[in-house]
Structures are given as structure tokens and as C-alpha cells.
Amino acid sequence: MNFSVRDLMPMLPEIFLLAATCFILIFDLFLSDRRRHVTYLLTLAALLGCGWLSFATITGGAATYTMHGMFVDDLLSGTLKLVLYVTVAAVLVYSRQYLHKRGMFRGEFFALLLFATLGMMVMISASSFLTLYMGLELLSLSLYALVAMQRDSALAAEASMKYFILGALASGMLLYGMSMIYGATGTLDITQIGLLLQAGVGNSTVLAFGLVFIVAGIAFKLGVAPFHMWVPDVYQGAPTAVTLFIGTATKLAAFAFVIRLLAQGLVALAGDWQQMLVILSVLSMAIGNITAIAQTNLKRMLAYSTIAHMGFLLLGILAASMDGYSSAMFYVVAYVITGLGSFGMIMLLSRRGFEADRLEDLKGLNQRNPWYAFLMLLLMFSLAGVPPTIGFYAKLAVLQAVMNAGYTWLAVVAVMFSLIGAFYYLRIVKLMYFEAPVDTHDIRPALDMRVLMGVNGLAVLALGILPQALMSVCLYAVERSL
């Protein structure tokens, strides 16, 4: 086979990011602590470069495969990657002050963050089980280390350990499932598998077993019940900057992961995995929403809320239609935007030596600072799915897809659980607006953070009033890629 440099074109952003990360890692060694912000700026620049490369090479046309079909560049991957860069950049901006004050503003953080991003990009563009697994492991290993960044924190160590052990287990399950599918079809290529299964190749028992393991692996990575045990501990234990990253950016990769595996590779087995996803989804919405009510820690509460949201996301996937996938994509993007703001707010309210991660720290925020209270109000109503915020349209699109697939009862169950969910989001609004403040320190975030918070909060409202553009981008990306 002839090799030409042009074959590498589709993976240009990944190559660039790898080079940039290595450069930053080495360059950082020569910087004194006073100059550390150069690393920060370089990290942002690397993301910007990736963004430019992805944007310049994005094609409206057919998918381009490279590396013998192991890597794909299609509209879905292009769109998701662009969202990913923005998300990671936002994570960086939100975290800057926070990391400074906790002595974590170090080169490792940025390098690990970039490696994790690279892993996600590989996952998003994977078109073979092997690539997918490789991207996943690169992401996971970086995350284990990131969670444990705060070496002296017992909670963080526990969270990291738990995450690592359960994550390794899940990876094992996933790999086992993949090997079974490989055994049944004789290929690792996702497109090939799709075609072969469509043609009825493979022993159905082996396929069914393989599918179960793969779905279990997916469930773990998404953090849906009953594979959700790690989520609350990791969210609470990890430094908030890392929680922000895990709670937002990785959801994009997880979405791509699900789409590549289920909607592209195993779509012929949809009848089987739909039933599994129904159970996972209902369980997650139940456990997530009900358990969240009992939480007093804001990060932990948001963790359970994530579990519920991922359950809702699965509803879109299990519709197994273009509408369903695109609604799930819209849901995940909406969730990422809202999640960024919510975790960002925790960091905005935190100070040196003080973590604003308990619910009571939000008390009386409207008296301390009406603007942030208003933004948080928008974010909470978006999470609760109340119009006119983006969260409502995300829920609407998913419900529509799931009802179109004939699961009306599931839609009724889902809205009932969102009603329960509304209670704990309302409680936050209650704390901010109806109660007197306990903590009366001035809130003085840096300018970049203030601006980003404002943009983020208002985006939730603006995209809620005019959701059309984002919605059609999702629909177009999904339709052109699947």
C-alpha cells in the first residue's frame, strides 16, 4: 500500500495536539513558577490551533477514512471536536484562579488535561474498536491522575482509587465484549461490523453476550445506574477544576463512544440494546433524581443530577433513529453548556482555603450578588428543563424522539422523574433567593471568569429562546455521518 502524507490530513488536529502537548510538557520544565501562566496561555493556544485545524478541514461531504479505516473524519466528529475545544478552553478559564489558590497551577495539570483531550478526540474519530479503546484508555489514565492531583487530600485519593479500580474493571468488560464481537464477525472495523451484522453474520449467542458486556462498559463510562457508584465519589473528591472537566467534556466523548458503538457498529442489534438501555435509563433517572434530594454537598448533588441526565440522554439513543441520535447530541451539548456554568459557579464562589461546595454556601446569593444569583437561577432552571432555557428544548427533543419510537410510557416516566428532579434544583433557587446569606465575603472573581460566567449563563437563555441553529447543526451532523 502506498503511503502519502495526504492520508494523515484527516487526523491533523490530533497530530498537532500531540506535538503541542509534548512541547508544552517540556517547555514547562524550563519555566519558573512565576512564569507558569505561559503554560496556561500555550495550552489555550494549542486548543485554538486545534480549533482552527478542525474548522479548516471540516467537510460537509462524506466521511474520510484513514489508517486503513481505523480513523474517520466526518461531520459528527468535526462538530463534536469543535464543541470539545470550546469546552476544554472554558474549563481552563474557569479553573485558572482556582488552581492558583490551591497550588495546583502546575505543568502536569495542563499536560494531563491535553492528553485527556487528545484521548477524547481519538474516541470521537474512532472507526475501529481498537482506536476507540486506545482513545478511551488515554482519557481514563489521564483522568485517574487528574483526580488524584491534590495529593494531600484523602477524599481525592479515595476517589481516584475507586475510579481507577472500577474504571479498569469496566475497560476489561468492554474489551471482553469487543473480543466477542470480533470473534463473531472477524473484524474490528466498526463500519465492517455494521455491514456484516446487517447481513446476518455471526452466532447470535456470542453477539448477545458481547453486546451485554459492551453495554455494561458504556454504562460505566457514561455513569448510568447501576454502574454509577463511582460518579458521586469522584465528583465530590476530585478538585472542582477536574470535576468540571469530568462533568462536561468527557460527556461529549462518551456520547461519541455510544454513537460509534451502538448506532454505527451494532445498529443491527438495536432490538436487543434498546431493551437494555430502557432499563439503564429508567434506573438512572430514578436513582439520580431521588438520591440527589438527600444530598447536602453541591458537587455530590450535581453528580446525581448528572446520572439522571445521562439516563435522559440514553432515551434519545434508544429511540434508534436519526431524530433520536440528533436529539441526544443536542441534549449532551445543552448539558455540557449548563454543566460548565454550574460547576463554574462553585469555583467562582470558592476562595483560598474555602470550597463553596456545600448547598448552604449558596444561601442568600441574591443578596450578595444578584447577577450571579440570576445566572445560577438560569442554569438551575435549565437543568430542571423549564423553558425558556436550553434544557427544556433538549428534553423536548428527546421526548419527541422517544415517543416517535413508540415509547410513550417511557416519556411519561421520564417527565415524572423530571418533576422529582425539579425539586432539588428549585431548592437551590430557594437557598439563593429566599434565605439570608451565611457567608458574607465579597465575591471577587477575575475578569476573564466574570465574562465567561456571564456569557455562559446568558447562552443558556439565548439558546433557549433561539435553539434552532444548534438543533439543526446536530441534526445535520448526525444525518451526514450515520
Add this chain to the structure above:
Amino acid sequence: MLAGHHLLSLVIWVPILSGVLVLATGSDRQAGLARVLALFGALAGLFVAWPLYTQFNVQTADMQFTEFSSWIPALNINYHLGVDGISMPLMLLNSFTTVLVVVAGWRVIQNKVSQYMAAFLIMSGLINGMFAALDAMLFYVFFEAMLIPLFLVIGVWGGPRRVYAAIKFFLYTLLGSLLMLVAFIYLFFQCNGSFEILDFQALPLNLPVQILLFIAFFMAFAVKVPMWPVHTWLPDAHVEAPTGGSVVLAAITLKIGAYGFLRFTLPIVPDASHYMAGFIITLSLIAVVYIGLVALVQADMKKLIAYSSISHMGFATLGIFLFNTLGMEGALVQMVSHGFVSAAMFLSVGVMYDRLHSRQIGDYGGLAKVMPVFAAFFMLFSMANAGLPGTSGFVGEFMVIMAAMKVNFWYAFLAAITLILGAAYTLWMYKRVVFGDVVRTEVAKLRDLVPREFFMLAVLAVLVLGMGLYPLPLTEIMHSSVNNLLAHVAQSKLP
């Protein structure tokens, strides 16, 4: 023609944008500016809404002042507005009430003034949008969005148990509306991908489906009306809300439920509506009689008026489900009249509360001696609340009772009990508060109405009397739409 073809958009967005403007004045140092801006915003809202009345064509039952533009093509949701004789009076009522609320909160609200005023203005625009929406999803967005400012109004400026009341109110109403959302999506697919309310109305559906949809709509609207037995949020919310909040709750949000029955339940599922009419009429009569009795024993004035509201709204739902012109127009007149009367009653209680900081009937007595002007106004409104002929309260109730008589004597008999009960609880309260000797020294020191309060009550007094003596302008507006609706409901939609 004023404002061309965007009249309804103006009616929606002028209050919302002025609300945002008021919000921008920021902290309480600018409170004076916030108040003035809010008053201007409310007046501007009323001013732009006025042509809806003057330019309204009473001959047609079609939607008027329609606006259409694509909003979210991906889901086929359109920004489609229009009003008919059913929604137009309610929009005017809403725009008018907003002015009252701003004036009522002028002195009383000293804490976070800009947020308070902005919440009411934004809510007013959202409610207008809800009445004008002809796209189900647009309706839903306004329907839900208006909960947010009301939730904050009750929770921030309310009484001691405000938090409980606010959360109860929000969750109760959300419960109903989420099921309605599912119903909308279901209808969307039945209509081949359209959220147009008018398409929903033309869609044939079989009876079991109609009944399920009826239940979904019923959950959403019965909670709003509120009908017995899902009324329990109302007394809590009313009592804890600040005066302005109570006024909006009673005058406007309760009408949303009845409006929903008229706009959605009846035309979309007419067969189920006929099928379930007995059920709704039973609930309405329970509300009229039983809640009337409950009102009789209340010691808290706001609670008493809250229960009387539920009882009065029972008349509206009763009139709607009698399926004749008289009943339905009676229900609409009752809705508008109740908007004025309950607003006036709550404002009157607010006037007293601002002076004595008590809502207990037992804390008053002998007000006629110290506040004669107020006592006179309060007398008029109490009479209207009791349904005295010559006041607006009488017209609607009388029409509904007449209509009930045509259908079934016992309906009319039970409904007419309210004329006795209403008189009993209202006038008994009036007697205890206003007449008798001045026992408490605090009461002796009370001062009569200030010009601001006088103005508010006087405007309402004129409207209450005007509607009572000459209701024709109002019934004339609704006539075509009501007849059209009844003709539509009379046709079976079974396939």
C-alpha cells in the same frame, strides 16, 4: 392602524423588555427610578394592548391580529399568535392588573424593588404571550416560563411560610403541565408533525385516546383553576404571597386554567369532554358548595378570599361544561369579573395589612369609624364578591345559574346555594372587620386611604359597577367565538 401587524408581539414584548430595563436599575439605591420605570412599562403595556379592544372585529370567530413566523423549524415550532373573543378580554385584564400591581407595591415594597417590579412586568408579558399563542409549544413555553417570576415573587416577598408555599405552588403546577407536554407531543405526531393548536382542534381521535388526553389536560388546567381536590396550593400561596402576588394569582393565573379548558380541552377532545362533563360538573359543584362552607370558617382574611376564589372559579368550570352559550359566556364574564373583584378584595386586605400588619379578622373591628372612605369601597367589593345584583359579580353567576337550570334543576339549585354562602362569608367578614366598636387602640390610630390607594380602588369600583350594570360590551366580544366553539364542540371527532 397602530403598530401594523405586530400588535400582539408588542403586547407581549413591551412589558418583558420594560421589565428587563427595570431590572437593569440594579440595587435599592435606585428604587425610585425602578418604580417610575415600572409604572411607565405597565402603562405602556396597557396602552399597546388597548387597540386589541378598539380594533377588534366582533363579527368573526376567526383568530385576529395573527402573526406567523417560523421559530424552531427543526421541531416545527412556530411563533404563531392570534386572539379571539375568548383570549382578548383576558389579555386586557392582565395588562390592566399589571398597572394595579405596580401601584399597589409602590410604598409597600422597600426591599429589592427593581426585582419585584421586573418580575411582575416580565410575568405580565409572558401571560399575554400565553393567551396569544396559537402554537401549542409556544403556549407551553410561556405557560411554564411565567411560573419562574411568580415563584420568586411568592418566595422572596411573601409571608412567614413563603418557602413552603412557593415550592408547593411550583411543583403542583409543574406536575400538571409535564403531562400536558407529553399530550402535546403525542398530538404532534398524530397531526403529522404540527404543533398548531388549530390543527389539533381539527384532528379526529378515538374515544380512549381522547379520554387519556383529557386527563392530561385536566391535570394541567385543574391545578391552575384550581378545582377541588387539587386546590390546596392556592390558600397557601395566596396567604403567603405579597399583595401584588395575590392579585396576579387571583385575577390572572386562575383564569389560565379555565382558558386552557376552552382553548385545548373542549375543542381538541370534545367527545371526551362530553363524556367527562358529569365528572367536571360534580367537582365544580363541590368547589362551589363545600369550599364556600370552608370559606365561612376562616379567620384569616386572605385565606377567606382565597377559598372564595376557588368557589367562584367553580362557577367558571361549571358554566364551561354545561355546553350552552349562556353558560359559557357566563363563565367568561365570571372570569373577568372575578379578576376585578378578587383583585379589589386583595388590594383592600392589602390596604389594611399595610397599616396593621395583620390579616386576622379578629384583630380589626370598627374600621367604619376610622376609615370611612375605605369602608365604603370595601363594602362595594364585598357586595360584588357576594354576587349582589348591579355589580359585576352578579352577572356571571346569574348567567351560569340560568344555564344550569336549562340542563338540570339540581345543578342550578346547588350552584345557587353560593349566593347564600357567598353573602354569608363575605358579609360576615365585612361586619366583623368594619362595623362594631373600635376595641383595639392600634385600630383607632389608623389613617384613611392615601390618594394612591384611593385611585386604585376607585378605578376598580368603576369597573365593577360598570360591568354589573352594562355587561354588553364584554359579552358582545365573546359572542361569536363562544358560539363557534360550541358549534365545534357539538361535532363528534370520533373517526
